[in-house]
Amino acid sequence: MHNPLVKIEGLSHKYTENWAIRDINLEIDSKGIVGLLGSNGAGKSTTMNILCGALNPTEGKVVIDGIDMRENPEEAKRLIGFMPQYPPLYLDLTVEEYLTHCAHLRLIEKGNIKKAVNDAMERCKIPHFRNRLLSNLSGGYRQRVSIAQSIIHLPKLVVLDEPNTGLDPNQVIELRALIKDLASERAVILSSHVLSEVQLLCHNIRMIEHGRIVFADTMDAFNNYIEPHSILMTMENPPKSEELLAIEGVSSAEFLTEKQIRLFFNGNTEISERIIETCVHNKWRLREINLEKTSLTEVFAHLSNHRKN
Known part of the structure; x- marks a missing residue:
């Protein structure tokens, strides 16, 4: 892969005496959707936390667009947007108030905050809910707000952890279209246990099991990994x-x-x-x-x- 956006080399981490991940090596291109798969306890969450700068690895390094996460964490984090599985939404705030707060956290210049908030709401199709309390939104629209906060600073990489959690079929279809739209101009890492969604959305797959990479190839190669019988x-x-x-x-x-x-x-x-x-x-x-x-x-x-x- 030529000039990858994300480069992970020799990544290892252990909690107390046990290694959670060991010798993870990954490269991710600047556009498109990469599926991150793994069983519970496989090391997927540890890898995402390190990738997003929430956890320092025991060994190895993460480089985002040429910036080393350990050496320049603030600069590297500016390039990343993260939507956790259970986003920490402040339910007593309106959509606009919450996204404005997120814009401040992302150190967006004061004069650019209003535009950043409006652009994020437009992109996620939620401007008509700008004055609605988050507590009064459906699960699908809360997910849209969560994605809006992850892209408000125009990151080059967006990491989505189980974005379909708790959504009905119609909401899943709407969210799928939104994710595809986002991936047209940036890299998206999608972590999900819903294999059918991964199959529909992702062109490339990275799978972690027992703390190590066991698969890194295209969706077609994943589909054909076991010969038909x-x-x-x-x-x-x-x-x-x-x-x-x-x-x-x-x-x-x-x-x-x-x-x-x-x-x-x-x-x-x-x-x-x-x-x-x-x-x-x-x-x-x-x-x-x-x-x-x-x-x-x-x-x-x-x-x-x-x-x-």
Whole structure:
């Protein structure tokens, strides 16, 4: 990756005697959405806290746009916006009052605060709630306010920790569109346990398990990490199981309905061609055939156990 925005080298941290993370190395580009995955206790939160400057690592370094977090923490933090899983919103403030307070915390010049607040509200589509108390907002709009505070100072990197927590389906769709919009001009790190959301939003994946990186590649590579081993097919004139098992490479056959069958196979995916040829030869009237990909949950579980020992 050429001139990455974020560069993490040899990052390690331990609480008392146990290492929470060990030798984490990451690079993140200047635009787009990177999914950060990991089981509970894997070291994901520790990594995010160090990345955002809330925790000093035991070893290693974090560099944001060429600025070393340990050497120049204030300058590095100016480039980062963070939305924690449970944002510390002051519920007795209005939206505008809260964002104004956040602008002061971000050391935005006094003459620029009003514009920064208005721009953040416009970006997150909440200006009509500027005088509404945060306590009177729905969960979805509170999340929008949380994102607004994370971008009010126009950071180059935004870190979102479980942004979909407590949202209904419509709110999730709206938030998804907002995150995509933000990522068009900055880097976004999205930490989430909702694998379907990660699949829809992220182009790249970084996965931490047992304190170490176990996967760092594209979403497509994550989807295909485990080779498929089953085929779903529909036939108008299906044969008996014995005839299907006679096809070279087929290990078992499962009839889902009278005409829909799942075949499990060993070896490579060229078996599809043999199945099609056999169906045509025997006039089984094949209507549909699909190679089934391994589910994201299965890939996640496989990677979670990859370095257990």
